[in-house]
Amino acid sequence: MERVGIVVLAILAGAGVLIGYYLLAELAVGYFVWPAVLLLVPAAAAAGALAAAGTTVLTVSGPRGHRPVTVTPAMVSTGEIPLLVPRRGTIPRDHAWPAYLPGQAQVDLWAVAGKLVRLSRGGWYPVRRVAPLIRELHERVQLTLAVVGWPLAAVVLGGALAWSAGVVLGGIALLVPALLLLGALEALRLAVAGGARRLDAVVRSRLGGPAGCQECYRPVPLPWFRCSGPDCDRTHRDLRPGALGAWWRRCGCGQLLPTTVFRAARRLGHYCPACSADLREHAATIPEVRVPVIGAVSAGKTRLTFAALLELGDVEFDDEASRRVFDEGARIIRERAETSKTAAGHFPAAVTVRLRVRRGFGQLGEHAYLHLFDAAGEFYQDWDENAALSFLDNATGLVFVLDPFTVPAVLAETAGQEVLGRAHPATRDAEATYQLTVQRLRLFRVPIDRLPLAVAVVKADLLTEVAAAADLTPDGTAIRDWLAEAGLDNLVLAADRDFGAVGYFLVSSLEGWTPGHPLSAAAPLRWLMARRGLTPGEDPVIPEEPEVR
Numbered sequence: 001m002e003r004v005g006i007v008v009l010a011i012l013a014g015a016g017v018l019i020g021y022y023l024l025a026e027l028a029v030g031y032f033v034w035p036a037v038l039l040l041v042p043a044a045a046a047a048g049a050l051a052a053a054g055t056t057v058l059t060v061s062g063p064r065g066h067r068p069v070t071v072t073p074a075m076v077s078t079g080e081i082p083l084l085v086p087r088r089g090t091i092p093r094d095h096a097w098p099a100y101l102p103g104q105a106q107v108d109l110w111a112v113a114g115k116l117v118r119l120s121r122g123g124w125y126p127v128r129r130v131a132p133l134i135r136e137l138h139e140r141v142q143l144t145l146a147v148v149g150w151p152l153a154a155v156v157l158g159g160a161l162a163w164s165a166g167v168v169l170g171g172i173a174l175l176v177p178a179l180l181l182l183g184a185l186e187a188l189r190l191a192v193a194g195g196a197r198r199l200d201a202v203v204r205s206r207l208g209g210p211a212g213c214q215e216c217y218r219p220v221p222l223p224w225f226r227c228s229g230p231d232c233d234r235t236h237r238d239l240r241p242g243a244l245g246a247w248w249r250r251c252g253c254g255q256l257l258p259t260t261v262f263r264a265a266r267r268l269g270h271y272c273p274a275c276s277a278d279l280r281e282h283a284a285t286i287p288e289v290r291v292p293v294i295g296a297v298s299a300g301k302t303r304l305t306f307a308a309l310l311e312l313g314d315v316e317f318d319d320e321a322s323r324r325v326f327d328e329g330a331r332i333i334r335e336r337a338e339t340s341k342t343a344a345g346h347f348p349a350a351v352t353v354r355l356r357v358r359r360g361f362g363q364l365g366e367h368a369y370l371h372l373f374d375a376a377g378e379f380y381q382d383w384d385e386n387a388a389l390s391f392l393d394n395a396t397g398l399v400f401v402l403d404p405f406t407v408p409a410v411l412a413e414t415a416g417q418e419v420l421g422r423a424h425p426a427t428r429d430a431e432a433t434y435q436l437t438v439q440r441l442r443l444f445r446v447p448i449d450r451l452p453l454a455v456a457v458v459k460a461d462l463l464t465e466v467a468a469a470a471d472l473t474p475d476g477t478a479i480r481d482w483l484a485e486a487g488l489d490n491l492v493l494a495a496d497r498d499f500g501a502v503g504y505f506l507v508s509s510l511e512g513w514t515p516g517h518p519l520s521a522a523a524p525l526r527w528l529m530a531r532r533g534l535t536p537g538e539d540p541v542i543p544e545e546p547e548v549r
Helices: 002-061 073-078 104-122 125-140 145-206 261-267 301-312 320-335 383-387 390-394 408-414 418-423 430-443 476-498 523-530
Strands: 224-226 248-251 256-258 288-294 351-359 366-374 398-402 452-457 501-506 534-536
Touching (some): 145 261, 288 390, 288 523, 301 320, 366 523, 366 534, 390 430, 398 430, 408 476, 430 476, 452 523, 523 534
Parallel strands (some): 288 366, 288 398, 398 452
Antiparallel strands (some): 351 366
């Protein structure tokens, strides 16, 4: 019986302990946990939201110690923000201040997000401190976790969750509207930048394509520009609208620069990326017509060039070399002096003039560059030398100078006559010169099927003494038919097949330099310019298109 009594007492004691624990738990929940939760959770959530708001404001616009790193031109040029300005091959990035939205905004947003994450984690610091405290109480005071641990843990855990929720909700409440606003502003910026790029492309297309370098003869669709700051010599390699500015850009030195190639070329010094030569003053702002003058030795290329420029009249010059060539050529034409032979083996520089033009039926007043390339005839009879003529690759049209005294019918009639001696006929037949040049153009993948070719039958003042050309008139169709009948039918057919448009002109370099002359030396150039929608001169006479395919 004694043992039974002991067991009963033990059971009653255990039940008493359980009942005590239960009562203590009830008291803990009723008088501690719920009141603490009801007070702490809203307070912690509100505190978290306020902390998130304060952190966001301080990060974006607070004192320097709270703000993230400022995106500088050095960071742009070194590529520390790789998505900001993608690098084009090996070309360095420009040293300029980025626009806020594609540059500093992303740094600010990442900084705010990082601080909010750290702020949210900070709310769990009490949880990490309470856990060892509960274990210590259990070991020292022998209070079980059921009595002290779980009520205290519930309160602390609830507060931590409420803090984190407040930080998250506060961050969302601030960042979502901010992101929507920034997204709308970025869309507007992209629209402005894209529109400016498109407008720049349209303007340059209307100019007839990219500017050309006078040193290496390459087209320059994207010139490099020098900063106009007083103490800055930095180069801006891509001044198109983009992440560094939609309509204006600020150089690292603080100087404000215009974006778009057209606007920048009107205000800044610019040069060729390939050879670093300075481009002409008006390059990339006015149309450019690049015309190689092709022909055999003694065909009359140089004299035709001089006479054509003289007939064009009021021309301007951007370089002294072209002015000297023009002055000497004008003297030779006016005095009817002998033309010095173009030096063989000497790579020619372009003779460049700037002349007033009108577009279509528009008003006269715009300007255009006309670049004429007069290489020695030896370049057109030797394959290796012809391949070196890089200006052929970027021509907008070609003038083929055809000496009629190499035409079989004319040569047969004038053999041994005095007129043949005065004509100084070309040393090579026209067809061989033509074929060599066309083969070279095809090899270098020049799209000649889109280029116009002006065939200039020169020495027309002497040709009037030849019976085989007695009925020849300046009409283009008549010239074409005469060449075909006189023995150059293969050349005529090849030209019609190879080029996008072919015009035929009867020219006298001796007499055709005066305005209105029927044997106009400038007629081939006027026709080539008209093909690009340009009409030079105060009172232009647009030549009829003789043969256009």
